[in-house]
Amino acid sequence: MNKKINFYSVIIGTEILNGRRKDAHFSFLNKELLNRGWEHKASFIIEDDPELILNIFNLIKSDENSVMFCFGGIGATPDDFTRVVAAKAFTNGNMEFHEDAKQRIIEEFKKEAYPHRVNMAYLPLDAKLLKNIVNNVAGFYLEDRFFFTPGFPSMSQSMVIEALDKLYPKNISKxxxxxxxxxxxxxxxxxxxxxxxxxxxxxxxxxxxxxxxxxxxxxxxxxxxxxxxxxxxxxxxxxxxxxxxxxxxxxxxx
Missing domain, CATH: 3.30.70.600 (Ribosomal protein S10)
Known part of the structure; x- marks a missing residue:
């Protein structure tokens, strides 16, 4: 009997809820999961609210079989809370500058990496990176099952494929x-x-x-x-x- 894995998606974006943008993440992830024989357990579209984000992360973490894909909130602006909240939920608040992520940002933006863009390399402890094919600002993941990607589909979709191909390529078909x-x-x-x-x-x-x-x-x-x-x-x-x-x-x- 294969191990049951429960896939969750968390789509962070007040602009989706207030109608300024349309979500493209759920349909893309759902299709990729189904193509590999997996299925969603649940999907959340939520505001850019740190307390709400933390509550959702903790809910998903409480499922020992959970795998989560989170979209949005890993940028450098004041309304990007995901990196810090992910650290609170998954690494007891511990964060560090990820040297590889930092170097990618510096190579991409040169002097303009400072003072703000470089902060996108300040990640939860022991994070691993996902390649950003657009501007080289990495996504990241924790424990091989909690994945964090940008809110831009042009960046996040290739990260989803990278993560699934590497760690969850194929399930036994039902x-x-x-x-x-x-x-x-x-x-x-x-x-x-x-x-x-x-x-x-x-x-x-x-x-x-x-x-x-x-x-x-x-x-x-x-x-x-x-x-x-x-x-x-x-x-x-x-x-x-x-x-x-x-x-x-x-x-x-x-």
């Missing part, structure tokens, strides 16, 4: 079965209660005119187990003479 049943959800509840909590289960109802349909999806890493519990819904259809199709009839074709 085995999934789907059925659309001509029935109401209410009629299926007793069958649903028999499904173990560790399996991925979803029930999506649809009403077309006076006809009720339910799409049941069941997934897990053990094919035999998924087949066994999926048969519960087949048996229900046979017993109560419900029509069904072994697919999601409402799924859009790509």
């Amino acid at each position: 085995y999934r079965k789907t059925i659309t049943i001509n029935s109401s959800e209410n009629d299926l509840i007793d069958s649903m209660k028999r499904i173990p909590h560790h399996l991925d289960f979803s029930s999506l109802p649809k009403i077309i005119g006076n006809e009720r349909k339910v799409v049941i999806s069941l997934a897990g890493y053990d094919k035999d187990e998924v087949d066994f519990y999926f048969q519960i819904f087949i048996d229900f259809c046979l017993e109560f003479k419900k029509e069904y199709e072994l697919k999601d009839i409402f799924e859009k074709s790509s």
